[in-house]
Amino acid sequence: MPHSDSSDLEPDxxxxxxxxxxxxxxxxxxxxxxxxxxxxxPHLAARFSRSSNLRRKSSATSSRRNSxxxxxxxxxxxxxxxxxxxxxxxxxxxxxxxxxxRKARLADRAAHAEQVRLRAALAKAAxxxxxxxxxxxxxxxxxxxxxxxxxxxxxxxEVKRAKxxxxxxxxxxxxxxxxxxxDMIERLAEAEKRRLLQQQIQRRPxxxxxxxxxxxxxxxxxxxxxxxxxxxxxxxxxxxxxRSIVSDFLExxxxxxxxxxxxxxxxxxxxxxxxxxxxxxxxxxxxGLQDNDSDLTGESTATRTFLSAFLVLGHPAQVLSxxxxxxxxxxxxxxxxxxxxDTVVVNPSLSPSANQLELLSDAYTSFxxxxxxxxxxxxxxxxxxxxxQFVELDAIWQTVKNDxxxxxxxxxxxxxxxxxxxxxxxxKRLAGPDRAMKMITAAVRKSRKAKGKKEPVGDVxxxxxxxxxxxxxxxTLTPMEASVSDIDVDTPEPGNRKATSLLPDNRTxxxxxxxxxxxxxxxxxxxxxxxxxxxAVSANMRQGFESGHGDLFIVAMAxxxxxxxxxxxxxxxxxxxxxxDSLDTEMIANQVKMGAFSYQQFFTFMxxxxxxxxxxxxxxxxxxxxxxQTEDPIERLAKLNYVVDLLSVxxxxxxxxxxxxxxxxxxxxxxxxxxxxxxxxxxxxxTSKWWSEAKRKTxxxxxxxxxxxxxxPANRATSDKIYIQGLVDLxxxxxxxxxxxxxxxxxxxxxxxxxxxxDILHMVVISAILLTAKNLMRRDVRxxxxxxxxxxxxxxxxxxxxxxxAIESRYALPPNTKTQLSGTTERILLxxxxxxxxxxxxxxxxxxxxxxxxxxxxxxxxxxxxxxASSASQVLSSGGLAEFVxxxxxxxxxxxxxxxxxxxxxxxxxxxxxxxxNQEDVSGA
Numbered sequence: 001m002p003h004s005d006s007s008d009l010e011p012d013x014x015x016x017x018x019x020x021x022x023x024x025x026x027x028x029x030x031x032x033x034x035x036x037x038x039x040x041x042p043h044l045a046a047r048f049s050r051s052s053n054l055r056r057k058s059s060a061t062s063s064r065r066n067s068x069x070x071x072x073x074x075x076x077x078x079x080x081x082x083x084x085x086x087x088x089x090x091x092x093x094x095x096x097x098x099x100x101x102r103k104a105r106l107a108d109r110a111a112h113a114e115q116v117r118l119r120a121a122l123a124k125a126a127x128x129x130x131x132x133x134x135x136x137x138x139x140x141x142x143x144x145x146x147x148x149x150x151x152x153x154x155x156x157x158e159v160k161r162a163k164x165x166x167x168x169x170x171x172x173x174x175x176x177x178x179x180x181x182x183d184m185i186e187r188l189a190e191a192e193k194r195r196l197l198q199q200q201i202q203r204r205p206x207x208x209x210x211x212x213x214x215x216x217x218x219x220x221x222x223x224x225x226x227x228x229x230x231x232x233x234x235x236x237x238x239x240x241x242x243r244s245i246v247s248d249f250l251e252x253x254x255x256x257x258x259x260x261x262x263x264x265x266x267x268x269x270x271x272x273x274x275x276x277x278x279x280x281x282x283x284x285x286x287x288g289l290q291d292n293d294s295d296l297t298g299e300s301t302a303t304r305t306f307l308s309a310f311l312v313l314g315h316p317a318q319v320l321s322x323x324x325x326x327x328x329x330x331x332x333x334x335x336x337x338x339x340x341x342d343t344v345v346v347n348p349s350l351s352p353s354a355n356q357l358e359l360l361s362d363a364y365t366s367f368x369x370x371x372x373x374x375x376x377x378x379x380x381x382x383x384x385x386x387x388x389q390f391v392e393l394d395a396i397w398q399t400v401k402n403d404x405x406x407x408x409x410x411x412x413x414x415x416x417x418x419x420x421x422x423x424x425x426x427x428k429r430l431a432g433p434d435r436a437m438k439m440i441t442a443a444v445r446k447s448r449k450a451k452g453k454k455e456p457v458g459d460v461x462x463x464x465x466x467x468x469x470x471x472x473x474x475x476t477l478t479p480m481e482a483s484v485s486d487i488d489v490d491t492p493e494p495g496n497r498k499a500t501s502l503l504p505d506n507r508t509x510x511x512x513x514x515x516x517x518x519x520x521x522x523x524x525x526x527x528x529x530x531x532x533x534x535x536a537v538s539a540n541m542r543q544g545f546e547s548g549h550g551d552l553f554i555v556a557m558a559x560x561x562x563x564x565x566x567x568x569x570x571x572x573x574x575x576x577x578x579x580x581d582s583l584d585t586e587m588i589a590n591q592v593k594m595g596a597f598s599y600q601q602f603f604t605f606m607x608x609x610x611x612x613x614x615x616x617x618x619x620x621x622x623x624x625x626x627x628x629q630t631e632d633p634i635e636r637l638a639k640l641n642y643v644v645d646l647l648s649v650x651x652x653x654x655x656x657x658x659x660x661x662x663x664x665x666x667x668x669x670x671x672x673x674x675x676x677x678x679x680x681x682x683x684x685x686x687t688s689k690w691w692s693e694a695k696r697k698t699x700x701x702x703x704x705x706x707x708x709x710x711x712x713p714a715n716r717a718t719s720d721k722i723y724i725q726g727l728v729d730l731x732x733x734x735x736x737x738x739x740x741x742x743x744x745x746x747x748x749x750x751x752x753x754x755x756x757x758x759d760i761l762h763m764v765v766i767s768a769i770l771l772t773a774k775n776l777m778r779r780d781v782r783x784x785x786x787x788x789x790x791x792x793x794x795x796x797x798x799x800x801x802x803x804x805x806a807i808e809s810r811y812a813l814p815p816n817t818k819t820q821l822s823g824t825t826e827r828i829l830l831x832x833x834x835x836x837x838x839x840x841x842x843x844x845x846x847x848x849x850x851x852x853x854x855x856x857x858x859x860x861x862x863x864x865x866x867x868x869a870s871s872a873s874q875v876l877s878s879g880g881l882a883e884f885v886x887x888x889x890x891x892x893x894x895x896x897x898x899x900x901x902x903x904x905x906x907x908x909x910x911x912x913x914x915x916x917x918n919q920e921d922v923s924g925a
Contacts, residue, residue, distance in 0.1 A: 189355035239351065245282045246345050252276055254307075256338065259314030267314060271307045280307060287344060288357060289364050305371055306364070309334040312371075330370045337367040383431055383439065384784055388873035388885050390423045390440055391447045396869050398448065399893070415866035423870070462568065462615045462651050503648055507674045509656070511748045514667035514905075515897045517660060520653045541634050551592045557637055558588045558602075564644045568613055568651045575612060599633045606640060615650045618643075671905040679744065679909070687743035688913050694726030695917065701725075719914060724857045727899055731891075732850045734761040734835055745906040749898055756891060760849065763884045765832040766792045768841040771880035772824045773807050776817045782877040785810075789883035797832040800825045848879040849888060856892045857899065 254276070259267055270276060281303045289302070311319050312334045320327045340360040344352045352360075393416050427436040503521065504512075512519040541553045562583040569575045582605060591597040607626040614622050625643050630636050656663070698717045730746070731753050742750055766789050774781050791806040803825050804818065813821065828839050837843050852875055859865040869889075876885050903910065 186355060186359075189353065193353050193355070242286050242351070245279070245286060249279050249283045249345065252279060254280075254310060256310065256313055259310045262314075264311075264315045264318045267311060271304075271310070276307070277303050283345070287352070287360060289361065302368070305368055306337075308371060309338055309367060313338065326370075326374055330367075330374050333363070333367040333370045337363040340364075383427065384882075385782065385873050385877050386423050386427055386430075387439060387443045388877075389870050390420055390427075391443050392869045392872055392885075392889055393420050393423075393866065394444050395447060395889070395893075396866065415863045419866055419870040461654055462647065463612060503645070503652055507671065508748060509652075510663060510667045510670045511901070513656065513660060513663055514671070514901045515894075517664060520656065521649050538634050538638055541637075545634070551589075554592050554597065555585060555589045557641070558583060559585050561606075561641065561644055564648055565609075565613065568647055575609075579609070599636075603636060603640070610643065610647070614647050615654075618646060618650060621646060668901070668905050671901075675745075675906060675909070683916075684744050684909060684913055686741075687745055687909070688916060690726055690730070690741070690743040691722065691910075691913050692917050692920075694729065695722045697729065698722050698725045719910075720860070721858055723899065723903065723910075724854060727895060728850055728854045728857065731756045731895055732760055732846070732853055733757050734764065734831075734837060734846065736835055745902055745909060746898075749902075752894070752898070756895075759887065759891070760846070761832060761835060762793055763849065763881070763887065764837075764842050764845045765797065765828055767845050767881050767884065768828045768839065769803055769821075769825050770807075770883065771841060771845070772828075773811075773813075773821055774880075776821055777811065777813070781880050782882055784877075784882045786883050797829045800829050803829070845880060848876070848881065852876060852879075852888065853892055853895065857896060 252275075262270070277300065281300075284303065284306060289306070308319075312331060316327075316331060320330075337360075340356070340363040344356055344360055397413075397416050424436070424440070427440065430436075431439065509519075509521070541557075545553070562579065562585065565579050565583070566576060569579065588597065607622075610622045610625070611619070621643055625639055628636065628639065630639075695717060698721050702717060730741070734757060742753070746753070769792070770785050770789060771781060773779075774783070774785075785807075788806045788810065791809070792803055795802045795806070800822065804813070804822055807813065807821075808818075824841075828842060831837060831839050831842055837846055852872065856865070856868045856872065859868050872889060873885050876882065876888060881888065
């Protein structure tokens with residue numbers, strides 16, 4: 001290869017020469033002699049013969065030994081060693097490789113730097129999130145600030161409390177200092193008064209011949225001008241008028257000794273005289289206890305308040321209902337007021353000092369404040385009592401106002417209006433006209449709302465029931481209630497069906513309807529008995545199915561449901577035909593016999609039928625029955641029977657609502673026929689025994705009250721009195737009664753009388769506990785603790801602490817009072833658990849209820865009944881039964897209706913019993 005070619009191989013033109021150089025190198029390598037063995041020099045041979053483990057280990061991929069230029073260099077050196085061209089080519093290739101490697105490395109570094117720059121920019125642009133340490137530091141700071149704020153608040157509260165204690169102590173010391181100062185001023189004023197009085201009393205000298213009056217006249221200085229003379233005359237006139245008024249007041253004899261010696265009625269009439277009121281008003285006015293520009297009403301009230309002090313001190317037993325702390329404070333302040341007043345008016349010729357007038361004014365103001373507070377509390381009790389009386393009269397009027405045939409409303413109208421007018425006048429006088437009218441309106445509205453007809457929730461009219469047309473002359477009745485005269489009383493209802501049914505028998509319905517015109521059948525009393533009967537029937541059905549006789553039970557249940565459903569629909573209608581055909585007894589019996597009866601189809605049919613018959617108010621029960629997918633057919637049949645019974649009750653109540661007037665007219669006659677069929681020709685032994693006992697008690701009471709004198713009708717044991725005595729003894733009691741205690745004539749009222757006796761037991765027990773608490777706490781026994789009584793009503797008689805807690809929920813009991821009340825409560829509750837009357841308070845309360853109920857039931861005329869009803873609230877409240885005035889009044893009304901229906905329906909049987917008892921008494925005598 002020429003030298004000129006090698007000189008042209010510069011670094012700048014290496015890329016263009018690379019293909020040519022490579023071809024030349026390849027040609028040289030290919031043209032080498034294969035037969036010639038080239039032996040390297042010794043120093044090169046030694047280099048190639050080195051151990052492999054002494055070789056330098058290969059470095060990274062970027063090392064020059066592993067590069068392509070190094071490979072070409074070593075290869076070219078082995079193949080063409082020593083040539084100048086090969087050396088130059090190897091150097092050129094190595095330099096090119098090194099440059100390319102560095103360029104690649106720099107490019108990688110530039111790319112890495114760009115990535116780092118981008119990540120730094122992104123990190124800088126992104127929002128900085130708080131680390132966990134920063135969060136903990138922030139939370140610690142907030143907790144520290146909260147703790148410091150709490151400490152500051154506690155310190156502020158302590159400082160405030162300390163300031164308040166210091167201020168109270170300072171005010172207390174200032175008040176004590178002021179009181180000592182006033183006492184000192186009062187003592188100095190008394191001393192000054194005594195000194196002046198001593199100076200005014202000039203003793204007559206022993207050697208003097210002129211009387212003291214003439215001496216005083218000589219000492220009087222004459223006025224120097226007309227102004228002084230006018231002042232002297234005015235002062236003398238005022239003193240003369242004052243002496244005249246005080247003398248007139250002293251002539252009345254209003255002293256504490258005279259008031260105590262006179263009866264309370266005479267004192268009341270004396271203090272209500274116009275002369276006494278006018279004279280007292282003048283006395284109070286001249287001493288500055290009344291303003292001259294006050295109105296007449298204010299003067300009259302202030303005067304009566306002042307005169308009330310004489311009544312409070314002279315007759316405290318008649319004026320004050322109890323001896324509480326408020327009453328003691330009132331007595332003490334009334335005594336101070338009268339003592340100051342006596343000090344002022346004791347000598348009319350002397351003018352009272354300014355200190356005396358100031359003491360009188362303070363004492364009178366204190367008494368007036370205490371009297372107003374006591375009157376407000378006592379007036380609240382009086383207002384409640386009179387409102388209860390007014391409401392009771394209104395309830396009586398609401399009961400009898402619609403009775404046009406018997407003219408009962410005309411008999412009651414005059415008496416009720418007269419008593420309500422008196423009560424209205426007293427209420428207006430005590431509470432003011434506007435407030436009295438508002439209270440009366442609210443009380444009457446509340447009473448009428450409570451006693452009004454309770455409308456059921458929702459629509460209770462069955463969808464399948466028929467409504468009589470407006471132009472019908474008589475109501476359309478279903479066969480069940482078609483005519484009470486057509487009911488066959490000789491055929492009793494089946495025992496099982498009567499037990500499992502929620503409907504009472506026809507006689508009970510007619511009896512309850514005669515007592516209460518708004519009577520509706522209630523399912524609650526028979527729920528427990530019905531559940532027990534259903535469980536018994538279900539058990540029998542299960543035994544029948546297990547023994548292989550379940551077919552008979554299925555047919556019987558289907559027949560029962562069919563009869564109940566047919567009684568709920570109108571004959572001839574589509575539903576009646578559907579039920580009659582689908583629930584045919586013979587068809588069901590054949591299906592059961594052949595094994596083709598399907599419970600699923602039967603329940604599906606009932607689920608589709610019941611919504612068409614039931615009332616809208618029963619949609620929830622019907623839907624629950626349809627949604628119930630219990631696999632046990634016996635349980636589903638029991639639930640179905642229960643829903644059908646509910647539909648029967650709704651249908652019966654709707655029929656009673658539509659046909660009540662017709663049924664009420666024939667209720668007495670129907671009861672007479674049923675009772676005659678039940679009794680037959682038998683003797684009423686229980687009724688005779690009950691009448692004999694009532695007659696004996698009535699005669700003993702008459703003898704105890706008036707002796708043997710029976711000349712007046714009031715002292716005779718009439719049949720009405722005997723009947724009322726027996727009815728009261730039967731209903732008003734707490735002990736358990738036996739089966740033979742109830743007479744045959746009152747057999748239908750057995751559950752009613754049992755409920756009344758339980759209510760009486762609760763009344764006397766709760767009233768005894770509340771009365772004991774009132775006496776221990778020195779509260780007015782007439783006050784009504786209705787909230788506590790309502791809470792105690794639902795408490796069992798085994799938990800005495802619950803009764804105490806009911807009282808403590810409103811009134812704080814001192815430890816000693818609580819201990820005494822707890823002991824008394826346990827003894828009273830023991831009587832309640834044993835249903836006996838051994839505690840004295842319980843005995844008294846039970847006797848008061850009996851006497852009150854007997855008095856109201858035995859009232860014969862309308863005036864007597866109105867009078868007894870108007871005084872019921874006052875009598876019961878004063879006797880410790882203020883919380884149960886309304887309940888006892890309702891009980892009296894119910895017993896009155898029971899007595900009227902019983903005597904009208906069983907009158908002829910009572911006549912026979914009376915004759916038999918009288919004959920026994922005559923034969924025994």
